[in-house]
Amino acid sequence: MAVLNVALLFGGESLGHDMSMSIARSVYEALDTKRHSPILVGVAPDGRWWLQEDTKEFPSYVNSSGAQLTLLPAGGGKAIVHGQEYLRTCDIDVAFPISPCGGAGLLEAAQVPFVGSRGPAPAICSDKQITKRVLRDAGLPIVKxxxxxxxxxxxxxxxxxxxxxxxxxxxxxxxxxxxxxxxxxxxxxxxxxxxxxxxxxxxxxxxxCVQARELECAVLQDVERPRELSCSWPSEIISDGQGFYTAQAKLDEKGVVFKTRAELDEATAHRVRSLSCEAFKVIGCEGLARVDIFMRPNGELLVNEVGNAPALGPGSAFSRMMEGSGMGYKVLVQRLLEDAIRRSERPRAIL
Missing domain, CATH: 3.30.1490.20 (ATP-grasp fold, A domain)
Incomplete structure (x- = not known):
């Protein structure tokens, strides 16, 4: 079995930089070294990509003093590594972007298979207003x-x-x-x-301000049958203190309870999962997505957000929901990489 070069992209701008580094470390440690050879690419705050060389373990920071890496447009994974005194090439078989900057458009232009959605979904999901308009125009219920x-x-x-x-x-x-x-x-x-x-x-x-239960679903696409989606049982976030899931709570999980399996009857869970899958299709997501749903006391459901590139650390909501569905973290990482490669060999799916 050929060993694949997996480019991990991490770092980026200050907002989300530390979380990106932490998640990338987890993905790095979850890689099967018999199948994958990691190429560590640190994204500096100014957007430049730096190859993290001569590291025996995952770096604690993005080293911006070595060699830069540049993907060739339509190069199918061919990249130029340019240091101060040398120039060489390297080949990337599949990329795992874990940077707040995303990089999906650049990876797609370079024709590199990557974990996450191709096409318009990353652009749509990067703007909450556009996401809401697309969902609303498709007839899905949203927050005013x-x-x-x-x-x-x-x-x-x-x-x-x-x-x-x-x-x-x-x-x-x-x-x-x-x-x-x-x-x-x-x-x-x-x-x-x-x-x-x-x-x-x-x-x-x-x-x-919606008085509602905060539910989430992890949606995973079948790469062989793109129209078929598997959706986790809804999880639930119970916030305390400020009355919503704050940025600080997402970092330290204080004042919040995350229930991997929300207490819902089968019929209600089915409605939440069906709406999550419909939101996935409407946005045009590929591979995976996390869908956030509000449920009012009267049972009315509202789509709050669609995350086409959810956080993928072992303790992240998406990973915990998939584990609750029987897919462990290392298996999930392997599945996402394999699916990215197979998906790149096919035309973009129309859901």
Missing amino acids: YLALTAREEVKFQFAQEALCSCSLFVKPARIYNSIGVSKVTCESEFLTAVDLAFSYDSKVLVEE
Whole structure:
């Protein structure tokens, strides 16, 4: 059996950098060295790719003083490694991007098989407003929202009335992991939250505060039969303190309970799983996705977010849900790499 060169892309901009490093280390340790030879590519904050050479173990930081790596367009995985005093090439068989910068478009242009979605899904999911519009236009239920591109565009009372909600959520449109998100109940909190969100992004969403259970599903695509999706039993996030799953809670898991198997009857779980699969198809995801669902006390379901590139550490929600479905972490990593290669050999699926 040929040993495949697996490029792990990690690091990137400051937001999410440490989480990317941690997850990449876990993937690195989960690789079957009899099948895979890792190529460690650290992404610097300025976006340049640096080959992490001469490392006997996973690095603790991105070394930006060695050789840079550049993929050749349409090169099928051929890359140029250019150091200060040398120039050589290397071949990448499959890539596992774990950087906040993603890199899906670049990998697709270079014709490199990679874990994650090709095509429009990464671009759609990178913007919460676009995601919501695509879901809404397909007839799927979503949380009501307003989009702002300037601080003076909307007043708190107007937003309350427009969204039929006393409390509101304010969040950057293109930043994830709950960074810059605030729950507000008055004018002064609203203004502070809008300023905070705009400090991260030039577009901000104001959403209704939904009193609901927070459910999640892990969706995995069958590479041989792309229209067939397997979906985990819904998990549930029970937040404490600030009343929502904050960025800090995602890091240290304090004040939050993650139930891998939510307490739901079969009929309700089926509805949640069906809606998750439908959201996967509508967005055009490939391979895998995590779908977040709100369930109101009356049973009404709303799609909150679709993560086409969910965090894939062993303790991440997607991995824990897959483990609850009988697929351990090392098996999941192997499955994703194998599927990425086989998927690249076929035209993009139309779901």
